[in-house]
Amino acid sequence: MKTKYIIILFALAVAFAGCRKYVEIDQLSVRTLKYTSDYRYTMNNNSVLEGSFSYPILSGDDTEITDATRQNNLGDILGNVYSWAALYTADTQSDADWDKQYKTIYTCNEVINGVLNSQNGTEQEKQKIYAEALVHRAYTYLVLVNTYARQYNSATATTDLGVPLLTTPNLYTKLNRTPVAEVYNLIVKDLKASISRLPDLPEFNVRPAKVSAYALLAKTYLNLRDFNNASLYADSTLRLQNTLIDLKNYENSPATLPLRLNNPEIIFSKIAAVTYQAISLSNDLLSAMGTTDLRYKLFTDTRSRFGGQFSTSFTGRASSKYFYNEFSISNGPSVPEIMLIKAECLARAGQTADAMTVVNNLRVKRFNNANYVPLTASSAADAFRIVVEEKRKELFGTGLRWFDQKRLTLDDAFTQTKTRNYKGIDYTLTPNSNRYIYPIGDKYILLNPELQQNPR
Structure with a gap:
C-alpha cells in the first residue's frame, strides 16, 4: 500500500501532542488521543495551528x-x-506552504474525528474543541484553494481543479484534486457548523471564536463573489470586534505597539510559515502612501534598519512589520481587513458615501491630525478603486495583496500586466495568467501520481 507523503509526516505531530499524565498502561511507544484534555492540548499547539502562508508575500x-x-x-x-x-x-524539494497547510489539516482531522467521543470532558468542552478544529480547517482550505487553484468562477468552479480535500486522518486516502466549488462548499459548511459551538470572542486571538468564523465567512463569500453575504458577515464580525489601533499614539514610541496576542485589531492570529526580515516595497506603493502616512513612518524603514541584508546602494524602503510583531508576519483576519471587505461590498452595491465612510473611519487612525484629509469618491467605481488601493496600503508585506490581485482579475477595471526584473531577466504576469496559480510540487506528484499538475 502506497504511503501518502504529504500526510505521513504529520502523524508524529499529533501523536506527541497530548501532555496528560499517564494514569493507565497504554501500548508501549504508542501515544493515543483518548481524553478530552488530550484534544485540548492538541488544539493548543500553536506551532502547528497558527502557521499560515508565506510565499504570496513575494x-x-x-x-x-x-x-x-x-x-x-x-x-x-x-x-x-x-x-x-x-x-x-x-x-x-518540499513546498513549505503546502506542507504547513496539510499538517494543520491532518491535526484538525484527528480532532474532528475523535473529540466528541473522548473521555472525561464535558459536552460543552468537546463541542468547543470540535468547532475550533472546524475553523482552523476551513481557514487552511481557504488558503490552499486560493493558492493552488484557479480563482473561483461560478461558470467553471464545478470542473476547475481545486486541492485534495482530506476530511479524515486516514493516511492512505487518495489525493485526487477536488473541484474548486466542492472545496468552497466544505469551507462554508465547516464555518457555519462551528458558530453555535463557540463563544463570541476568544480567550486569546490564536483560538477560534464566533468572530473568527464570521470573518472567514466574509472572506470566503468575497472570493465567491457573493457580495451580499460577504457584507452581512463583515457586519457580524464588526459587531463583535471593531477596535482599531490609533497609530498617532505610537508615532514617537513605535516600540510600544501591541504585540500580536494583545493586538485588538487581530481577529484570528495566523503567521507566515516562512519569515522574511527585509521585504523591500514597490516604489508605486510607497509613492501612493506618501510620507505623512503613519503606516509609512512606523512600518517601513531604510537600509540602516536591516544592515547587511541590502547592498550599500539600496535607497528604497522595506517593511519593518516583522520587527514589531514578535519577529513574525501576521496575515490572519483583522479588523482593518474586514472593514475594507465591507467597504468594497458597499462600493460594488453603489453605496458610494457609505463605502467612503468606512474607509475614512480606518484612515483617520493612520494619520496624525495635522496631516489627515478625508477621502472622497466621485462615483461607486471611484470608491471601489480607493478601497482596493487602501487595502494595499493597509496590508502590505503580509501576502494578502497577492490574493486580491488574483481575485480582481475577474474585474475589468483591475486587469493589468505586471513586470519585474530578477537577476537581469524580465518576467511578466498577464491578466488571468496561469502563473496566478501556484504549481504543485513535483515531489508530491511523483509520490502520488493521481495528483494533477496545474497548467503552466
Whole structure:
C-alpha cells in the first residue's frame, strides 16, 4: 500500500501532542488521543495551528526586490516564487506552504474525528474543541484553494481543479484534486457548523471564536463573489470586534505597539510559515502612501534598519512589520481587513458615501491630525478603486495583496500586466495568467501520481 507523503509526516505531530499524565498502561511507544484534555492540548499547539502562508508575500505587487544582495539571498525556491516561474521546487524539494497547510489539516482531522467521543470532558468542552478544529480547517482550505487553484468562477468552479480535500486522518486516502466549488462548499459548511459551538470572542486571538468564523465567512463569500453575504458577515464580525489601533499614539514610541496576542485589531492570529526580515516595497506603493502616512513612518524603514541584508546602494524602503510583531508576519483576519471587505461590498452595491465612510473611519487612525484629509469618491467605481488601493496600503508585506490581485482579475477595471526584473531577466504576469496559480510540487506528484499538475 502506497504511503501518502504529504500526510505521513504529520502523524508524529499529533501523536506527541497530548501532555496528560499517564494514569493507565497504554501500548508501549504508542501515544493515543483518548481524553478530552488530550484534544485540548492538541488544539493548543500553536506551532502547528497558527502557521499560515508565506510565499504570496513575494508574489504580490506590493513587494519589489531590485537590490542585487536581496535577490541573491532569495535562493532557488524563493527566487522562483518571486519571478512567477513555471515550477517552484525540484522533485526532491518540499513546498513549505503546502506542507504547513496539510499538517494543520491532518491535526484538525484527528480532532474532528475523535473529540466528541473522548473521555472525561464535558459536552460543552468537546463541542468547543470540535468547532475550533472546524475553523482552523476551513481557514487552511481557504488558503490552499486560493493558492493552488484557479480563482473561483461560478461558470467553471464545478470542473476547475481545486486541492485534495482530506476530511479524515486516514493516511492512505487518495489525493485526487477536488473541484474548486466542492472545496468552497466544505469551507462554508465547516464555518457555519462551528458558530453555535463557540463563544463570541476568544480567550486569546490564536483560538477560534464566533468572530473568527464570521470573518472567514466574509472572506470566503468575497472570493465567491457573493457580495451580499460577504457584507452581512463583515457586519457580524464588526459587531463583535471593531477596535482599531490609533497609530498617532505610537508615532514617537513605535516600540510600544501591541504585540500580536494583545493586538485588538487581530481577529484570528495566523503567521507566515516562512519569515522574511527585509521585504523591500514597490516604489508605486510607497509613492501612493506618501510620507505623512503613519503606516509609512512606523512600518517601513531604510537600509540602516536591516544592515547587511541590502547592498550599500539600496535607497528604497522595506517593511519593518516583522520587527514589531514578535519577529513574525501576521496575515490572519483583522479588523482593518474586514472593514475594507465591507467597504468594497458597499462600493460594488453603489453605496458610494457609505463605502467612503468606512474607509475614512480606518484612515483617520493612520494619520496624525495635522496631516489627515478625508477621502472622497466621485462615483461607486471611484470608491471601489480607493478601497482596493487602501487595502494595499493597509496590508502590505503580509501576502494578502497577492490574493486580491488574483481575485480582481475577474474585474475589468483591475486587469493589468505586471513586470519585474530578477537577476537581469524580465518576467511578466498577464491578466488571468496561469502563473496566478501556484504549481504543485513535483515531489508530491511523483509520490502520488493521481495528483494533477496545474497548467503552466
